[in-house]
Amino acid sequence: MVLRRPGEALVLEDLPVPVPGCGQVQLRVEACGVCRTDLHLVDGELLDPALPIIPGHEIVGRISALGPDVDGFSVGQRVGVPWLGWTCGECRPCLEGRENLCDAARFTGYQINGGYAEYAVADARYCFPLGESGEVSALELAPLLCAGLIGYRALRLAGDAQSIGIYGFGAAAHIVAQVLRHQKRHFCAFTRPGDGESQAFARSLGADWAGSTEQMPPALLDAAIIFAPAGPLVPLALRHVRKGGCVVCAGIHMSDIPAFPYADLWGERMIRSVANLTRADGIEFLAMAPAIPVRTTVTAFPLEQANVALDRLRSGRIQGAAVLSLA
Numbered sequence: 001m002v003l004r005r006p007g008e009a010l011v012l013e014d015l016p017v018p019v020p021g022c023g024q025v026q027l028r029v030e031a032c033g034v035c036r037t038d039l040h041l042v043d044g045e046l047l048d049p050a051l052p053i054i055p056g057h058e059i060v061g062r063i064s065a066l067g068p069d070v071d072g073f074s075v076g077q078r079v080g081v082p083w084l085g086w087t088c089g090e091c092r093p094c095l096e097g098r099e100n101l102c103d104a105a106r107f108t109g110y111q112i113n114g115g116y117a118e119y120a121v122a123d124a125r126y127c128f129p130l131g132e133s134g135e136v137s138a139l140e141l142a143p144l145l146c147a148g149l150i151g152y153r154a155l156r157l158a159g160d161a162q163s164i165g166i167y168g169f170g171a172a173a174h175i176v177a178q179v180l181r182h183q184k185r186h187f188c189a190f191t192r193p194g195d196g197e198s199q200a201f202a203r204s205l206g207a208d209w210a211g212s213t214e215q216m217p218p219a220l221l222d223a224a225i226i227f228a229p230a231g232p233l234v235p236l237a238l239r240h241v242r243k244g245g246c247v248v249c250a251g252i253h254m255s256d257i258p259a260f261p262y263a264d265l266w267g268e269r270m271i272r273s274v275a276n277l278t279r280a281d282g283i284e285f286l287a288m289a290p291a292i293p294v295r296t297t298v299t300a301f302p303l304e305q306a307n308v309a310l311d312r313l314r315s316g317r318i319q320g321a322a323v324l325s326l327a
Contacts, residue, residue, distance in 0.1 A: 001307075027120045139298050152281060301323070
């Protein structure tokens with residue numbers, strides 16, 4: 001499924017099977033998650049995509065061929081491919097282990113063809129081995145590659161907060177909720193007004209309280225994580241956290257943050273963003289997930305219905321995650 005111009009529907013096309021280059025692997029895609037970042041891409045909210053582009057950056061597949069100079073992987077092995085798809089390895093952030101901040105970075109499904117396809121190629125450095133036990137399907141694994149990884153990084157940046165507000169209870173939030181419950185931390189869930197279904201979903205995953213963004217939580221929070229791409233939630237969340245609290249903006253795209261009184265920030269409250277992920281994030285989270293165990297709630301679509309999946313995600317009609325099935 002190919003995006004030719006932002007604002008237009010994806011087009012089903014027959015393309016040559018991609019050949020892996022030096023340091024790359026070729027994957028037979030089993031599943032690919034449908035992420036809100038894909039919506040931002042299709043809707044023209046991300047600048048300068050490499051058009052035409054095959055979207056998709058929550059890829060689960062089996063290696064079907066190895067390019068030159070690839071070590072540590074084998075044909076038939078199941079791996080996952082995330083949003084961060086290539087870095088230079090030479091700049092200061094890369095050398096400091098913060099490759100998520102590499103200025104030359106390239107991203108899967110944005111500058112590198114992604115997983116809305118039967119085959120994909122990926123930089124072996126940014127492929128994560130996935131379990132072979134058979135207990136978790138490719139469909140269930142796919143959301144871990146972005147919703148899980150970005151959610152985990154956002155949670156890390158929130159520090160050791162014991163009570164956390166989650167704003168926007170979608171794919172990432174339903175995974176983070178399971179991590180918080182496993183760690184015996186408390187969380188409140190904030191949804192769009194009137195979204196009782198998502199509030200009930202949050203409660204089923206252990207939320208101490210669930211309500212709309214227009215409501216105050218029962219008590220001030222230690223931190224907040226905003227997954228919804230809505231800038232007006234930032235000053236609102238600041239008013240919900242106690243002094244010294246942190247508001248983490250977890251999306252790659254967000255509408256503008258409106259002006260707000262300095263008093264809402266005062267008291268050493270902080271606002272910070274999450275940028276991509278590091279390989280360390282991936283290794284840590286993907287080792288943690290089966291131990292919890294994290295169980296993703298997915299709605300599956302065939303590849304040719306990618307536009308349907310995107311429309312349902314756009315209108316808020318997905319609980320958990322949408323995933324394209326190619327197995």
